[in-house]
Each structure stands twice: as structure tokens, then as C-alpha cells.
Amino acid sequence: MHRTKVKVVEDALDANNTIARANRDDFDRAGVRVVNLMSAPGAGKTALLERVLGEGLGAVRPGVLEGDVQGSYDADRLSVLHVPVTQLNTDPGFGGECHLDANMVRSALPALPLAEIDLLVIENVGNLVCPAEFRVGEDLRVMVASVAEGEDKPLKYPLMFRVCDLVVVNKIDLLPHVEFDVDRFLAALDRVNPGVERMLVSARTGEGVAAFREWLIRAADRAPAPA
Amino acid sequence: MHRTKVKVVEDALDANNTIARANRDDFDRAGVRVVNLMSAPGAGKTALLERVLGEGLGAVRPGVLEGDVQGSYDADRLSVLHVPVTQLNTDPGFGGECHLDANMVRSALPALPLAEIDLLVIENVGNLVCPAEFRVGEDLRVMVASVAEGEDKPLKYPLMFRVCDLVVVNKIDLLPHVEFDVDRFLAALDRVNPGVERMLVSARTGEGVAAFREWLIRAADRAPAPA
Numbered sequence: 448m449h450r451t452k453v454k455v456v457e458d459a460l461d462a463n464n465t466i467a468r469a470n471r472d473d474f475d476r477a478g479v480r481v482v483n484l485m486s487a488p489g490a491g492k493t494a495l496l497e498r499v500l501g502e503g504l505g506a507v508r509p510g511v512l513e514g515d516v517q518g519s520y521d522a523d524r525l526s527v528l529h530v531p532v533t534q535l536n537t538d539p540g541f542g543g544e545c546h547l548d549a550n551m552v553r554s555a556l557p558a559l560p561l562a563e564i565d566l567l568v569i570e571n572v573g574n575l576v577c578p579a580e581f582r583v584g585e586d587l588r589v590m591v592a593s594v595a596e597g598e599d600k601p602l603k604y605p606l607m608f609r610v611c612d613l614v615v616v617n618k619i620d621l622l623p624h625v626e627f628d629v630d631r632f633l634a635a636l637d638r639v640n641p642g643v644e645r646m647l648v649s650a651r652t653g654e655g656v657a658a659f660r661e662w663l664i665r666a667a668d669r670a671p672a673p674a
Numbered sequence: 675m676h677r678t679k680v681k682v683v684e685d686a687l688d689a690n691n692t693i694a695r696a697n698r699d700d701f702d703r704a705g706v707r708v709v710n711l712m713s714a715p716g717a718g719k720t721a722l723l724e725r726v727l728g729e730g731l732g733a734v735r736p737g738v739l740e741g742d743v744q745g746s747y748d749a750d751r752l753s754v755l756h757v758p759v760t761q762l763n764t765d766p767g768f769g770g771e772c773h774l775d776a777n778m779v780r781s782a783l784p785a786l787p788l789a790e791i792d793l794l795v796i797e798n799v800g801n802l803v804c805p806a807e808f809r810v811g812e813d814l815r816v817m818v819a820s821v822a823e824g825e826d827k828p829l830k831y832p833l834m835f836r837v838c839d840l841v842v843v844n845k846i847d848l849l850p851h852v853e854f855d856v857d858r859f860l861a862a863l864d865r866v867n868p869g870v871e872r873m874l875v876s877a878r879t880g881e882g883v884a885a886f887r888e889w890l891i892r893a894a895d896r897a898p899a900p901a
Binding site for chain 2: 487488489515516517518520521543544545572573574575576577593595596597599600602603604605606618620621624625626651
């Protein structure tokens, strides 16, 4: 890549980080912990949220910020759960942005009921590249990988797997029907992010989902992370 | 989106289109038809190519340009097929570009054995947003959608489904095990790209793959599309 282009990109990421810190300050002041939930399209982020938010998070009051290129299909799915859901579209008229950035989330702040929630889950645009580069003001980053996507994904999209605090391996109900060796996937994961917390779940059957629910409850209870 | 940003993005896409036309001219002069193959991560682009190129394309001599953020995992998988495979990485040191653009493909031109092939398949980076916005010099665009991703994808990523000439619905061997109504998916597809050619396949079992192979052979034989 040409040096000038690298410089422009670095400046853009610097500017994004500045706004992300401002978002984090606002979330901290409101006592709201924030989780940035990322994955490839169709890995099951929304289905996972339907499961855990349908059960509730005990004393923790959750809210969701839904990032989509267009439409409000996921927000509509979650609206039946009686959880505050705010829609954020990235479509500016042509193809739309392939990720949320700090400024988009900042523009949504006035619409978020921060006084009424303890934990905000930001469902990012389905994409394994750019969302990993743009912090939005979150405390923690979670990525969801589906077993239908193949065991090579950590090696092909290393930054995404490297930046996250938790990897949720979803759709394990499909394991008998796909060529996906869990041990090989986890070995690939440990090559790019050694020892990162991981859990195996099926949003469809509910298997393993309790562990993710408990993880979210702990996320809401933790002290603000250092900026 | 701020008007200045829209203008900058439009200029970037204009510049990309200019280079894409130059690529197309070079491909035309060499008598090579070009297919831009796109999908979400893990939808099965490489598995599909393994199937059809493993059988060969009759008299048509194929070549592959592999676009990846990092590594050469897909190129390595295809190298056993005795088809010329050229690797193109988008990683410039941080997260990598989430799509191929015309300039990246242009930089790979000297490495492509254009005199020895009739059909070049460019396997794009797995992503349902940006690859749809950047032409690279192709004649035709194909997108692969996996039934594991869910039937709502055309509505959530409309530009991708709108720009393509063929939609390959892959992993139909998983249909008994996932909640994916083919008719609902196709109805969603027809809302964003009415009547677009589509085929149902399983790269894993081989079901339906013959139709894609024949489509590629026809693609190689067709006259250059109008620029």
C-alpha cells in the first residue's frame, strides 16, 4: 500500500479512536457497559440475542443498538422481547458502510435510553474485516463464528479474532452435518489470539447459551475498563 | 452522511471505475472473460471452485485470482487442481482491505498468465458490502449465498444481490438441518433483483454443481459485454 494512503487511513483511525473515547466517557458517566458484537453475515448474532434477552439478564437491564446497512429486520425481531432497541443504518444512498464507526454510534447516543439500561449490546454490520478496525466506544468485543463457515476463518481474518475478548462458536447443532473440526478451529484461534475466552453454543437449540448469558451479566457488573 | 464525504466516496468510485475499464480492455485484448465471485465469509466460494475446476471446463482454460486479507489458504487448496492460481493479499499492515478494487487487480495483471487462459475467476474477499461497490474489470458477477446464513440476506445486503448476474445458493445439503425456506429466500431475492438467474447447489455433495460448471463454460464463450 502506498505510504500516503497508509497515512490517510491511520489519521482516520486516530480520529475514530478519539470519538470512541468520547463515547466511552458518556457510557461510563451513565453507568452503562458496552459490548460490540461482531460476526460474518448470518453467523447468528441476532438469534443469539433473541435467546439470551428472551430469558432476561436477571437484574441487569439490557439495551440493543442494531447496526445494519439497510432496513430494520433484526430490530423488528428483537422488538418483541420488550428490550429497548435502537436502529442505526449505515446506508448513505449507494452500498452503505460495511461497519459501524464511533461517529455513527455517537449520532445514535441521543436516541439511546442510557438511564434505563446497564448493558448496551451493539450489533455491528455482518463483516469480518472492517468492524475489527473501528472501535465505537465499547468495553468489550465479542465475535460470533458459525461452524458452517469453516475452521480456517481465524487464519483468514486474523485481526477480527485477535481484537475480541470472547469468541462464541455458534450453530454447534450443525456439527454432525458439516466438515468442521472444533479442535482444528480452536488451534487456529489460539494461533492468532492465544487463550482467548471461547464458548460453544447453539442459538437454535439453546445448548451452551446459558454461558453467554452469564458472561453478559458479568460484563455489566465489571468496573469500567481502562480507556 | 455528510455531503463532502459523499463527494469523496463518489470520486473514489469514479477513479475505481476508470481503472476497472482499463483492466477490462486488457482482458478483452487477451480474449479472457472475467467472473467476479463474491460472498460472505465461509459461503463456499473455494469449495465450489474446487468442484467445478476439479472436473475441468471442457475446452475452456480457467485461471483463478485469489483475493484474501492475508495468507494463501484458498490458493493452496486450489493449487492441486493444476489450474493457474494467483494470490492477491489486501493486508497493508493493519486489518486489510475488505474488498478487491480495480487497482489491486491491475497490480496483479503482470502475474496473470492471460495467454494461457480463457476464463479468469476472481475470488473476492468474503464480504457482502464493499465488493459490490467496486468493479474490478469483470464481465460478470456471481454471488454465492449459503443456506446457513438465513433467508433474509437479500433484504439486508441489497446492493450485493442487485449487482450480480447469477446467485448460487450453496450448501443445500444442510436444508433439512437449518431454518431456511428456499421460496422465501427467492421471493426476497426477486424483490431486490427480479428474475436474476439463480441455481441451487451443494459444493459438498456435488448436487446442482453441473449447472454452475455449464454457466462458467457459457461465460467464457460469450462476446465481450459492452463496457
